[in-house]
Amino acid sequence: MNQSFIPGDSAINRLIQELNKLPGIGPKSAQRLAFYLLRASEEQAKLLAEAILSLKKKVSLCSVCFNVTESDLCSICRSDKRERSQLCIVEQPQDILALEHTGVYHGMYHVLHGAISPTEGVGTDDIRIKELLNRLRDGIVKEVILATNTNLEGEQTALYLSRLISPLGIKVTRLARGLPFGTELEYADDVTLTRAIEGRQEF
Ligand SMILES: [Zn+2]
Numbered sequence: 001m002n003q004s005f006i007p008g009d010s011a012i013n014r015l016i017q018e019l020n021k022l023p024g025i026g027p028k029s030a031q032r033l034a035f036y037l038l039r040a041s042e043e044q045a046k047l048l049a050e051a052i053l054s055l056k057k058k059v060s061l062c063s064v065c066f067n068v069t070e071s072d073l074c075s076i077c078r079s080d081k082r083e084r085s086q087l088c089i090v091e092q093p094q095d096i097l098a099l100e101h102t103g104v105y106h107g108m109y110h111v112l113h114g115a116i117s118p119t120e121g122v123g124t125d126d127i128r129i130k131e132l133l134n135r136l137r138d139g140i141v142k143e144v145i146l147a148t149n150t151n152l153e154g155e156q157t158a159l160y161l162s163r164l165i166s167p168l169g170i171k172v173t174r175l176a177r178g179l180p181f182g183t184e185l186e187y188a189d190d191v192t193l194t195r196a197i198e199g200r201q202e203f
Contacts, residue, residue, distance in 0.1 A: 012038060064135070066111040066128050068093045076109060083107045085142040089132065089161065091115050091149055095185040099147065102194045107145070110135065115153035116160055122153075124160065132161075136168060143171040145200055150175075150183045162203045173200040
């Protein structure tokens with residue numbers, strides 16, 4: 001579609017530009033969504049706008065594990081039904097959703113918010129490693145499960161963490177079996193993830 005008939009500073013163009021910044025939304029999809037919203041009812045557009053605003057207003061990070069939450073502690077950290085001796089390390093909050101969906105893991109989590117990537121300038125101080133080490137100090141955690149992605153960054157991060165954590169006398173395991181190299185956890189299916197958790201191996 002030729003966009004030149006739409007003035008650059010028009011409301012529709014502003015929306016197209018904003019939508020185009022979202023992951024997985026190219027210029028064509030952005031146009032399709034913008035014109036869809038133009039035709040949609042005022043009510044529908046309002047609900048979408050309000051949902052985005054309330055997301056930014058209400059959702060923050062858990063002060064212990066850095067999962068998303070609408071209070072100080074996330075529901076997992078608040079729960080008294082979780083196994084506190086197991087700590088599963090993930091890159092992103094959406095990885096927790098994937099693992100929880102399998103229903104086989106009942107321990108705690110720690111979200112790094114990224115992975116070490118020298119090529120993208122992400123160093124060890126840029127993700128929540130310091131906070132992780134602080135959590136391990138009280139001796140409650142007996143096993144750390146490294147559930148970073150199985151791509152290069154995830155593997156580098158797992159290796160780095162295992163070298164830090166193993167000397168503390170804590171068992172370090174890594175999700176393994178069934179997860180092919182290059183897998184992002186959030187896109188892995190339940191069966192594969194369940195096998196990966198149950199078949200985790202000492203790192
Ligand atoms: Zn939490």
